[in-house]
Amino acid sequence: MRLSFLEPLYAESGPFASVYLDTSRDVEQPDRAVALRWRRLRADLTRQGADRALLGVLEAAVGADAEVPGVHGQAIFAANGSLVMDGELPRPPAHDSARYSTLPDAMPLVTQHLPEIPYLAVVVHYRGLPTAETHGWVWVEAESGTWPASAVTPGERLHLKVAVATWHHSAVRLGPRLEAWARRTHADAVVVGGDEWAGNVLVRRLPHALREKVVRVGGPTPTDTGRALLEPQLGSVFRGRMAEHDLDLVNIFIGRRALGGPTTEGLEATVAALQRGQVAALLLNHPPASSLRLWTGPRPTQLALAEEELVSFGVRAPHEEPADEALVRALVGTAAELVVVPEEELGLDEGVGALLRYADHGTPA
Template sequence: MRLSFLEPLYTESGPFASVYLDTSRDMAQSDRAVALRWHRLREELTRQGADRALLGVLEEAVGADAELPGTHGQAIFAAGGSLVLDGELPRPPDHDSARYSTLPDTMPLVTQHLPEIPYLAVVVHYGGLPTAETHGWVTVEAESGTWPASTVAPGERLHHNVAVATWHHSAVQLGHRLDAWARRTHADAVVVAGDAWAGNVLVRRLPRALRGKVVRCGGPTPTDTGRALLEPQLGSVFRGRMAQHDRDLVNIFIGRRALGGPAAEGLEAALAALQRGQVTALLLNHPPAASLRLWTGPQPTQLALTEEELVSFGVRAPREEPADEALVRALVGTAAELVVVPEDALGLDEGVGALLRYADPGTPA
């Protein structure tokens, strides 16, 4: 998973206010419910030392997603009296939270983006008789996205309407268009729903490589809900899966580990590699426990298990911070990726591994 969407956060020096808030619109008086939740978080931030100007910036952002239907949430970050990042959450946070701290609390936002699977969703609607030569129509709605974030932030949308009489021919042209779209967005899957006959015509005319990525599914297929196209079906298709890009990184790690290539395993070894800006991708079996803390300095690569280690590197007045906050900052600051891989797919020493950009001098490559 690439973390470039977090880069604006780390151009600020902090301290940061990090707010996670349920802003669902699935009940009566939703605005009042959101306001009450925010009031409690505002009081918490005040106790932690946030000033009125910062609270005012946050208050303006809270509930700005009011037009988005259904269940969802917001992740809002502010620093230096300005809003830095306002992200939609595809599902409400496990609990509303607010933190005023040296580093932004980004791991809950990152985990809501996982497994970050790129896809195309295609709905084929048909009206008329397949044998009609002049009557009837086929309508195709297609949308790109990255699951699950696109649930509340849908991507590019295509609308295509053709006569039944020309559908066989038009499906070939549309198939090439979808293929180019899937290549451009690196789609792992094409989720197809709607009418069986018209959908079969389209699928059979897709280029072979794209046809192999098709997942057929049923269920209701509304196309104008303000949410992702085929939202319910996407969850059943992708839940429990990893993105192909992440699976490729895991396979590279497995190969390097077996052959003694540029890879590291265990927390201490991974931190040493992060300190050198050596990590291409950090692999975790699960996000760090809330109790795990690291010592940090002002630079992203300044993180260690002990205060003494950072002092030996010349860092003045190191600070102890939650490990997840320090790790995400290091990954963003060194343009490294994050891969969360289930333990039953790849067990890692201390739950941590790293793909390296280069081998240490004297280490077999």
């Protein structure tokens, strides 16, 4: 998983206010419910030392996703009296939270983006009989996205209306267009729903490489909900699955480890590699426990298991921070990727490892 979407967050200096709250619209008086949730979080931030100006910035952003229907959440980050990042969450947070700290609390946002699978969704509807003589229409809706974040932030959408009598020929012309779209968005899958006959016509006429990516789904296929196209079906298709790009990184790690190539395992060795900017991709079996702490300095590569280590590198007054906050900042600051891989797929020493950019057994300067 590439974390470049977090770069604006780390372009700012702290301290940061990080807010996660449920902003779902599936309840009675949703605006009132959101206001009550925010009131509790505002009081919590006040106790932690956030000033009135920062609270005002956050309050102006709370509920700004009111046009998103259904169940969802919001992540808001502010620093130095300014809004830094505001985004929708495809699921409400497990619990509302607000943290005022040196580093932004970004890991919950990252985990809401996992497994970050790019896809193309296609819905085909028609009215009439599947014969050339029928005077009817075929409607095609197609949308690109990255699951699960696209549930509330869907991508580009195509709308097409075709006469039933010309659907066979139109499907032939549509195939290369969809293939180019899938290639441009690096889609792992093409999820096709809607009418069986009209969908079969399209699938049989797709270019071979794209046809191999097709997953057919059933069930209701509304196209005007304001949410991702085929959202209910996407969950069943992608749940428990890893993105192909991440699987490639896992396989590279396994191959390198077997040959003694440039990899690390265990927290101490991986932190040392992050200090050197040596990590191309950090692999985790699960996000770090909330109790795990690391010592940090002002730069992304300044992190260590012990305060004395950072002091020996010339860092003045290191801060002890949650490990996940320090790790995410280090990954973003060194343009490294993150892969969360189930333990049954790849067991890692202490649940952590890394693919390295180069082999170097030296120590950080």
